[in-house]
Amino acid sequence: AQSVAQPEDQVNVAEGNPLTVKCTYSVSGNPYLFWYVQYPNRGLQFLLKYITGDNLVKGSYGFEAEFNKSQTSFHLKKPSALVSDSALYFCAVRDKSGATNKLIFGTGTLLAVQP
Amino acid sequence: ETGVTQSPTHLIKTRGQQVTLRCSSQSGHNTVSWYQQALGQGPQFIFQYYREEENGRGNFPPRFSGLQFPNYSSELNVNALELDDSALYLCASSLKFSAGGSYEQYFGPGTRLTVT
Numbered sequence: 001a002q003s004v005a006q007p008e009d010q011v012n013v014a015e016g017n018p019l020t021v022k023c024t025y026s027v028s029g030n031p032y033l034f035w036y037v038q039y040p041n042r043g044l045q046f047l048l049k050y051i052t053g054d055n056l057v058k059g060s061y062g063f064e065a066e067f068n069k070s071q072t073s074f075h076l077k078k079p080s081a082l083v084s085d086s087a088l089y090f091c092a093v094r095d096k097s098g099a100t101n102k103l104i105f106g107t108g109t110l111l112a113v114q115p
Numbered sequence: 116e117t118g119v120t121q122s123p124t125h126l127i128k129t130r131g132q133q134v135t136l137r138c139s140s141q142s143g144h145n146t147v148s149w150y151q152q153a154l155g156q157g158p159q160f161i162f163q164y165y166r167e168e169e170n171g172r173g174n175f176p177p178r179f180s181g182l183q184f185p186n187y188s189s190e191l192n193v194n195a196l197e198l199d200d201s202a203l204y205l206c207a208s209s210l211k212f213s214a215g216g217s218y219e220q221y222f223g224p225g226t227r228l229t230v231t
Binding site for chain 2: 032034036041042043044045046049051090092094095098101102103104105106107108
């Protein structure tokens, strides 16, 4: 079965410091990977995706993610965190086992950026 | 903000009742997916609609049903509500076949359902 894991329930970082939110995946074949962000009482906002090509993917709001096939990881990164980045972050993989464009989500990581 | 809208924003129902949630897709998108997000968890796939037909279903009982209309908007219906149905229900629209195989889904703000 395909899955993603987010090993950290919460990540704390000081404003201005680099941040990393971790994600590992278990997929047969080449994965389609996504990061979404959720602010309180809001839906999910698409940040970035990896389908194929360069292992470093750039997305919205200065975020980027590095795809590492040997480590089956897709960690989300940002060089300098902002207080406004504080939110819930979800990693997801597209389920390729059927005809649906279905996403399988991790359990989420709460990012807290302290001023 | 995406072009996906959902109504209502919040809803309180009693156990055993029925509920209908609505979703309008982003312009140009032909596929709608519904997800359930329980408190403290990631979204779980309920089902997907394409060309007004169910195109795949997650591990949810038949009392969860849906519709897609010719304008690609959609409804999620839940019968015989249970306390565990309390959750945020998210609608997402996408293109089933998109150039470059992008496959990203765009989510609405969700409907918060509370079952008492």
